[in-house]
Amino acid sequence: MITFKEAYQKVLAHPLDLGTEIVSLMDSLNRILAEDIYADRDFPPFDRATKDGIAVQFSDFANNGHSFKIEGLAAAGVVQQVLNDKNNCLEVMTGAVVPEHCDTVVMYEHITIDEGKVTINEKVTKGQNIHYQGSDEKADALLLSKGKKITPAEIGVMATVGKATVKVMGNPKVCTIATGNELVAVNETPKPHQIRKSNMLTIKAALLNSKIEASSLHLLDDKKEIERELERALIENDVLLLSGGVSKGKFDFIPEVMEFLGVHKVFHRVLQRPGKPFWFGIHPKLNTVIFSFPGNPVSTFANYHLYFLPWLQTSWGLPLDNSYIKLSAAIKITQPLTRFIQVSTEVKDGIFWATPVVENGSGDLTSLAKADGFINLEPRTEEYEVGEVVPFVKTRW
Amino acid sequence: MITFKEAYQKVLAHPLDLGTEIVSLMDSLNRILAEDIYADRDFPPFDRATKDGIAVQFSDFANNGHSFKIEGLAAAGVVQQVLNDKNNCLEVMTGAVVPEHCDTVVMYEHITIDEGKVTINEKVTKGQNIHYQGSDEKADALLLSKGKKITPAEIGVMATVGKATVKVMGNPKVCTIATGNELVAVNETPKPHQIRKSNMLTIKAALLNSKIEASSLHLLDDKKEIERELERALIENDVLLLSGGVSKGKFDFIPEVMEFLGVHKVFHRVLQRPGKPFWFGIHPKLNTVIFSFPGNPVSTFANYHLYFLPWLQTSWGLPLDNSYIKLSAAIKITQPLTRFIQVSTEVKDGIFWATPVVENGSGDLTSLAKADGFINLEPRTEEYEVGEVVPFVKTRW
The missing domain is CATH 2.170.190.11 (Molybdopterin biosynthesis moea protein, domain 3.)
Incomplete structure (x- = not known):
């Protein structure tokens, strides 16, 4: 099993070239600028x-x-x-x-x-x-640089200089894949042994917040069907995000089928909690990247934010977010696993505080709704102290 | 002229009942929940x-x-x-x-x-x-409360309990109105004395971040046309957001026409910078609320975040955001005006810092793209010191 840091580096070592896309000015909102924006004349253009x-x-x-x-x-x-x-x-x-x-x-x-x-x-x-003419900006001045996230302020700047269409970073074609016979649709009433599909809807919603509209699949625990559907999905998409099917179960055919279909396993299993059975691979010929998350809601959500989003930023050529927060409670990490702990956050007197959310293991979906993000703690002998500054990954906007 | 605090209280004293709306689960993303969500069975539903x-x-x-x-x-x-x-x-x-x-x-x-x-x-x-069955939540437990913002985590919780459709807070019908003969469309090449319409595109984009799709109008400096168009807009919308036309100019017909059309002026002009000529009114019969912002980009943007968004939250019955940040530079506010100062922000060692953005007055559009929000400072004799904690309004997500 590899460490979180190794796994993270391996994921970031496999970015995709996502190209660029021309969209209308308003559609560029919340996308990433893929061109430099210059003043087309002086601003103001006259006294x-x-x-x-x-x-x-x-x-x-x-x-x-x-x-x-x-x-x-x-x-x-x-x-x-x-x-x-x-x-x-x-x-x-x-x-x-x-x-x-x-x-x-x-x-x-x-x-x-x-x-x-x-x-x-x-x-x-x-x-x-x-x-005065040109007192804000001279003609040809660089106003916005490639790589900037387009917020309402950037929409205004681009409108001013006549950008009716804007070049933005391309989005990957993503398919979210739920696996398992126990899953039924949201609008169905599950039998006692069934549960509703929720995990991949969470991920689809998270992708929408990055302006990515993903397609979805539900694979039943049938090896032949998985083979057929995964083959098509590998061809049609840049990224597959799977949840479930990567443990040691009898019906966890995903890793086996992936290898059969020419996917190269980069790693399987990481020294982390939640999300230990995370499986990551690439299809070298089709240029498809596969994130196969463990099926528990908290595991999937944590791995999405800790691996997929940094992968996406790297593919877009952006620097990675490095956010830190202060602990409001002491935490001891004894087992040799990197821990992703759900926290609620609060800014108090200008200080950014994290308080761990009481949760009940990685199957506890409702804990996600109480959290604002994850802190990311490496195991160590000394306790993490109150007031200590630790890495933080935001999950709520 | 009234103070910012008085103006703010007057705006909040005129909320609208925006009702509720039923939308599909995925469309509820980033809306405000308008119902309590309960567990439809134990979670997990079985051991x-x-x-x-x-x-x-x-x-x-x-x-x-x-x-x-x-x-x-x-x-x-x-x-x-x-x-x-x-x-x-x-x-x-x-x-x-x-x-x-x-x-x-x-x-x-x-x-x-x-x-x-x-x-x-x-x-x-x-x-x-x-x-164990019910160890996360018992059947009928309250999982999510009315008034919560729906993020991907809430989408997951609602999917789990079978909410294929969700009751969310209603959106106001908003029309954004640009005024002035000097404005041309983004895809036009302005003549030397003209500028492109940008202000209201900034606001339309900001509204989209609250999931509100606004319509738009451009009023030329023609009193008859303004009368005709404003009358229709007052009838058809819950909220009008205007920019420009509320100063002392010869062609600033808006206040006069508004009163002629039955709008009750709540106030005009506030002891604040930027955005002093802000005009706020309501149409008591049509139940329309009118925010008429000064035409400068920074004024409009500041007033949108400092008045309109709190008004929207109040109309939705939500508590107001109270965010504070630490100053990284000393600031002196000598004039008797509440100052909204653009700042860039940074979290460093768990502390949330604001650094004023170098700007060139309220006409400086490009400064908006450098800022993450506004700090809100009341005038006082003592200098605001480095490390002092001051109110902050975020404008970038």
């Missing part, structure tokens, strides 16, 4: 008024009780206006181009208008209330 | 073998070198098997019902099978490797 009021050519008289005649109006969305007489002013609206021969904007709140004559009531500073 | 191996009736002889004849096999997904002779055993698979008259499971790794006779090679504990 822009930031207040409603008047535009003047600043001179000392702007502070000297001089009154200005209003020559006209510079609205937003119209071409640049011109101030003809520097002793006059133009009314100017927020978002408008500052008129030619003007260099200062005074807001309505600071002026009085009386019979077309403007008096300024507050001290004016030359150049005020103007957002 | 379940957690290892592949043999099931025996424990007696001292299980540790005494006694060898067991294999009577048969208990597979997962079949009815409970019966052990006929307590001196024998049944092979049992993970997930199977523990056979009648058996109380202990010994895994294959700890036994030797020779000509149909099993010898146990390790010490056995009575009751081992069994996940």
